[in-house]
Amino acid sequence: MNTLGKNIKYFRNLRGYSQLNLGDHLKKSQNWVCKVEAGEIEISDEHKISIAEFLNIPIEKLEIETEVNNPYSIQNELKNIKDLLGEIVKKIK
DSSP states (O other), rough: OHHHHHHHHHHHHHHTOOOOHHHHHTTTTTTHHHHHHHHSOOOOOHHHHHHHHHHHHHHHHHHOOOOOHHHHHHHHHHHHHHHHHHHHHHHHH
């Protein structure tokens, strides 16, 4: 998965949209969106603009690699926090 695909998936999920919702907006199939998110196909600038507008984000956020935009980093951090809270609860009991 490339940066563009990861960010599209992240912001799409954050907004509560399915691949089908995004595909319908773009007049593309759910399978096409899946391939874009997986980095299997490249998309035009026009599609990038349309995706950014649909997700209500600046287009720059689609292509910037940041820890904040990386769902895997966020998931790992949440897991770490959950583990730490579990240890604290065990010590309290």
